[in-house]
């Protein structure tokens with residue numbers, strides 16, 4: 524706690540008062556801050572320029588250029604960008620819940636209802652990016668999913684953890700902000716690896732219409748499918764509490780991913796519905812041509828069903 528109070532003073536950032544550190548990256552620190560003009564709380568990502576080469580610097584500017592175009596309820600909003608001699612400052616909407624998965628770690632895994640509530644919000648961000656903006660995120664993972672807690676509602680309509688006695692009056696089991704309304708708003712952050720693949724004005728892959736090479740068209744499709752694989756990994760993880768692919772050896776892990784070698788491990792997956800498994804398996808499909816697109820995902824019966832028992836057709 525005491526160490527948290529050691530916040531450096533950044534020349535060029537006079538408009539904001541930094542309050543505490545919220546996150547850390549390789550070249551950046553994210554702070555909670557107050558905008559002294561509007562009095563609003565924000566997040567400021569401070570990036571150290573001098574550790575970056577020319578390529579890395581231009582990719583920061585690309586990240587900002589992409590974020591400038593984005594406006595969606597499930598995407599972290601860019602508020603401001605500036606730079607000083609030594610730093611870039613990316614000012615973002617503050618997500619006070621921080622990383623979703625830190626908050627939920629104690630639940631171990633989610634009920635299907637809660638998993639659906641979460642993954643649908645991520646999918647809506649992906650749909651917006653893929654179909655309206657023409658951007659692929661390329662780094663969808665638990666650390667980049669931030670959340671804005673809903674007001675605390677001590678209701679138990681959404682069972683958070685399967686197999687738990689719902690009627691137990693144990694508040695510690697419930698995350699603040701989780702209740703009948705779900706878990707709050709989930710937002711996709713970190714556009715550091717994102718890429719424009721599709722021109723939203725001409726509704727074509729980037730480049731001149733009619734002269735686009737097949738590999739460009741394919742590249743657009745493939746890069747979108749990368750986000751869908753990641754969505755499958757996130758869905759798998761929240762349903763059972765561990766990731767689909769894991770090994771202590773990076774070589775073995777790489778091989779497992781390349782082959783799409785995962786299982787619905789017993790006993791953890793025994794009680795999970797066929798519908799959920801069906802959806803996961805359509806996302807964790809090695810062949811990108813056959814992998815579900817965001818449209819397929821949103822039309823799947825496990826997604827379209829309301830918070831009710833497994834769809835009878837499955």
Ligand code: ADP
Pocket residue numbers: 545546547548549550551553566568599615616617618619621622666667669712713714715
């Ligand atoms: P990096 O490129 O270093 O991964 P991120 O943009 O992912 O940078 O930010 C790093 C971490 O900082 C996130 O994982 C999260 O914990 C925290 N963070 C980032 N943006 C926000 C925000 N808008 N609100 C709250 N916390 C944030």
Ligand code: MG
Pocket residue numbers: 666667713
């Ligand atoms: Mg990140």
